[in-house]
Structures are given as structure tokens and as C-alpha cells.
Amino acid sequence: MLVNWKYRPRDTFLQRLDPRARILYLACVTLAVTLSQVWDFRLLLPVCLISFALYFSGRLPWKDVRRAWTYMLLFLTLILGLNALLSGRGGPMAVLDVSRQTIIYQTGALIVPVTGWTLRLTLTVERIWFAATQMVRILSMVALAIPIPYTVDPSIYGVTFRRMGLPDKAAQTIDLAFRFVPTLGRDFGQTMDAQRARGYELESLRVGPLERLRRLAPLLVPVVMTSIVSGEDVVDAMDLRAFGTRPRTWLRADWLRFRGWDYALLGLGLALLVGFVSLRVLGYGGFWVPRFMYGLFA
């Protein structure tokens, strides 16, 4: 089985940005939209638009990212959308307290046997808008996170994290891990073929779930044990080269250089973070519903 990287070199604006600037910007946006508890759509929308501007600057083909987006949109709709729409949970008090909301539709009370709990689904104007706000908030982060595997060269993950302050040995672990991937993918494929040649089958078994899980062992054990044995040779080779006695040098360190756009992106990220937190401290940025929404359901 071939394990392919999703990365393809493309001369795009997004790929020309330093990966450190992009990861730090993602961290700033995540903190800005989550830590600050800003729920004002008017403030969140520009952040989301900037994220999508960066996303589209990567010019990623739809066929490459379709699976990731399908999964994310399903997750957004099923878990976040329905949760926000039906209960408003996770949101500010304005969408939790039904007595202060404009009700559009309400089901009858359903009493749960034994417990005596009363369930009633209530759809309100505030909850519909909260669902939209929640979507925009999450998409601001997702649009930045999804392109990373497609636009950052796997060979520079190690040096990227090293230059972000990770210890040398931890950065070396990342570097090595990325190098091991093609070999392990190939080993897995060969093991699978070898076991099938011996009559091993998993797909068409008529056994229970636990038994099927147990029967994965003939695949997992050879791959894991072979890697462990070959790892000893790598340890010896690195020890013979005096690994860890001095800070290591990185072949592709010169690929990482902050340029004008990187500083601009970092500045924007910090401004967003400081701005959002300050707004909440000053009492702005709370949940907001546009007037036309009330008109729509009047």
C-alpha cells in the first residue's frame, strides 16, 4: 500500500508564506475566537473571510480536499449546527435562556419515563442566528487548518517546529517520523500481501466485532516488530555519529525566512487576539442578532 503525501509544490502565495507564520496565525485566530468568547457575527465574519482568502490563495484542487471538507461540513452540520439550533448549548446566555428569545416553533413536552425529565425542542430566532455564528467561528479555524498538509513540505516540519522553540531532540523525532512513513507504508503493504498469500482474510469474515479486531494481529505484529528491530540499527548509526552531543544543523533551515507578508500575517494575528480580548474586557462583542432576522419570522 502506497502512502502518499498530500503536499504538492505549487508556486502560490500560501506556500510562499513561512510555515511558522501560518501556524502562529492559526494559534492567534484560535485563541481570539475561542478564548475571548466574542459572539458578534459582524466581528467574526471578517476573520472568516481572511481565513478563506488565505485558503483560496493556496489554489488547492477540489478533488484533493473534498474528503476533508466533506468530513468537516458533516461534523459542523450534525454536531455543531443541530446542537446550536436545538439547544443553544455551548453558547452565551442569550441563546440558552428561552424566556428571553423569540420563539418560532415549539414541540409539546415529552416526559421521559422513570427520570421524570421534561424534554421540549424550541426553535428560536436567536438559536438560528447562533448556529450561523457558530459555523462562521469554526470555519475561521478550519479554513486555516485544512491546507497545512497540502502546502507545507513534509521535509521541513522538523526544522519548522525547532525554529518555533521545540527542543532539538523533539524536532529530530518529527523529522525522522516523516522519513519513516514511506518505508512503513511499504512494509504494511508487503505484510498484507504476504498474509493474504497464506490465506489470511479480514474483509469477508463472518465473525463478531471483537474477533475481527483480534484477527488484525497478523497484520500489526509483523509490521511493528520489524520496525522495532530495524530501529536498533538507526539508534546505533546515530550514536556512532555522536547524535545529541551538540545542537544539530538543519539542511533546509534556509527555507525558513520571515519576509514582509509573514510579519504582516503575524501582526494581524496578534492584533486580532489583543483586539478580541480587549473588546470582551470592555463589554463589547457579545451575541448579536440582526434586525432582519426578527422581520423574517414575524
Add this chain to the structure above:
Amino acid sequence: MGTMGAGTMTEKKNVWEFGTRQVVYGAIGAALYGVLSYVTNFIPLPAAGNVTFRPAVAVLVFFGVAYGPWVGFLAGLFGNILGDAISGFGFYWNWSLGNGLMGMLAGMAYGGMMNFRSTATIVKAVVWSIIGIGVGMLFASLTEMFTSGIDINTALVGYFTPAFLGNLVVVVILLPILMIAFAGVAAGRGR
């Protein structure tokens, strides 16, 4: 480093040692976790409700148990980043950190790993791994409250419970098999 004969450790181990061996096995663990998470997507596995099995978790906790908490942590943290990178899902720090915690806590069993074949050792490894799964998945699920804005009920019922139960079943079934196989390999290699 301890020495092994017939899968039995004979020297006291430094649980928090972080040298070349830990770097290499952390990397192998991460690569295996990432690759196996990806390739087992193509193998139909049983699922109940929204509980899905991720067999690679057994490999992750095994690396923690066999090589210590740092190896478990690095394998979980970077393995999850790698798995997401291969699958093209993006970069989600909280789930990666949660996986790192899972491997690290499983690695707390490393200090007492004297004989990988003995029932007592296997039980100890499984117990630490379950603690690791609990803490790691709880961390990842609860941080979703901040990143996704979900409430605690959704975090616990929608995220934590399926992830915990699925990983628990995988570890209880596959970890002992990996440990016994490792005892044989270690005996053959003499280290």
C-alpha cells in the same frame, strides 16, 4: 537502558530518560501510529453506534509501555499530526496533544516492565493504558468546548464516550498480543 533476556528486564530503568533511543523509537512510534491510522481506514472494522475502532491506538500505547512516557508522548503527539497530514484532514492541536497524553500515561507502566510475558505485567500495562486513554481523550474532548463551542454534555457523550470505549476495546485485545510478541523479539535480539 536495561538488558533483556527472554523478554525479561534485569536492570532498573530510568523512566524519564530522553536519549537517542527515545528519539528513534518516538519517531518510529509516531510514523507507525500515523500510517496505521491511515491504512486501517481501508479495512472494514466493526463499529457500534458512533463508536469506531482505531487499531493503531494499541501500537501507540505499546510504544509508551515498551519505551517509556517520552516515547509514548512523542508517538501520540506527532503520530496524530502525521496521520492528519497523510489523510489531509488538517492540523488539530488539541487531539494531537490528547493522543500525546494517552501515550505518555501508558508509558508510566514502563518502569515496572520486567517481563513482558507475565500476566501481572500485562495487566499493569493495560491498566496504565486505560488511564492514558481516559485522560487523553477527556483532555481532547473537553478542549473541544473551547474550540468548537460545544457544551459539556456533547463533549462527554458525543466525543469522549465513543473515543474512550473504542480505544479501550482495542487496547484490551491487541496490547497483550503486541507485548508477548515483543518479548520474543527482545529475547532474540538480546536487548
